[in-house]
Amino acid sequence: MRFARAAVALGVAAFCFVAVVPGCGSSDAPSPDASFCGTSQSSLGTCPPPMDGSSCDATLTTSCASLVAVLSPSALTRASDCLESGICGVTACLTRTQKNVEPTEAHRALAASFCASCAPDVADCEAQFYARSSKLPGQLLLPYAEPVVQAVEAACTGTRACRSSFVGCATETIASEVAAAVDVSIADCVSTAFQRDDTGGTGPNGTVQVARCTAANCPGCCRDDRCEEGKSTSACGKAGEACETCSGIASCTDGACKEPCSENNCTGCCDGDTCVAGGAKDECGTGGAACSACAGALVCSKGTCIDGSCRANCTNGCCSATGCQTGTARNACGKGGEACVDCGAGRTCSSGACVLDRTSLWDFYVSFAEIPEKSRSNNPWDAFNGLPDPYLLAFASEGAATASGKTTAPADTLVPIWMETPLTKVKASTFLENLSFEIWDEDTLDPDDYIGGCKLPITVDKFDGSLQTFTCGPGPTRGVSVTLWYRIRPSAP
């Protein structure tokens, strides 16, 4: 029975992955397990092997679709977001999710039942049951799927002594439900993930392991620090090189954008995919342009009908599958009769070349930062050797135009993982002029402590959505050195 279920789940996973069906579910957005399967697969391809030598990342990735039976949709979505942000390790990201999962209907029913039967004297019990700082045991259940939670409710609430026996009973019930629903190796990895401390994604020395897509781990091509298969026209490449978007008439062949027949490989003209000499009246052309039949009295001369094939007529524009274009459109840009190029979001066509559109709108996404242990005066950030509670302020300005934004403040960490977008819809020219940030330690009684920050060196090549990193030195009068990981992304329209 267990085998049959696992086999079906793996079959679904294989279908979703191989066919690259967008969403692979009923709605437009990918289902949580489909997103998780995609991001965990990419992470496995681009991340260094886990430092502890565990094979759980691989096991959980292979069996990703079956996890939906034991983990809640919200847990899978959070884990997927974590992997997407560049943090390495499926197990590490599951560990990190456990305090941030939203309770489901079944979770709320369990809280009601626990509070009524096991803790009738606790004030505000239901509201506190899953709270992060609560002494009540709800956190234990948060990552799990509804059937697991329902089993815990049935087994562990409703008796007089259930308050003192609840944690032991819930732990046992979770273990047996998970073991019954998925293969034993998967169950072990799930329980490992949720028994660890919330230090996910950080190595023994506190540094974050970040996905680095390189030739060493990516046989396809790298985009946005992720390994793509490299065989599609939208992401073409091999041996870890940057993915290329093949222009309209090009296709991706052996990891390279090739016009099946084009000026790159044909000195005559192209009859569909076939290169021919190009000197005949009914197949006339040169330099890899599409062959033309020279109509009526027109003749083929040196590969050109007198009134010209596309390439001959198109010296100031570009050639697309439908002929000569002016070459000045954003989605059909080019000159000298070359292939027209779609410049993509945030770019414009200038003199036949794609350039950054300085008026286009972009977002500043902050993934995470690394902060030293001690302040400039060599003191711990908070009392009793406490770690800081870092938030980031972002500023952009150009003349009188300014934008600013602020992240949340994760508690007690030298590696705040924000995955937030403090600035949205800011002009490219503004980011190029001045994009800066400050990191502060949030304090409750004292004024907040300044940690560090600086102006980021933004150049036009940063406008591609890829993960960037920059280390600020200590300021002239205040602050310590901090390192920020961020992306400049095109704004949603």
Ligand SMILES: [Ca+2]
């Ligand atoms: Ca402080």
Ligand SMILES: [Ca+2]
């Ligand atoms: Ca603080």
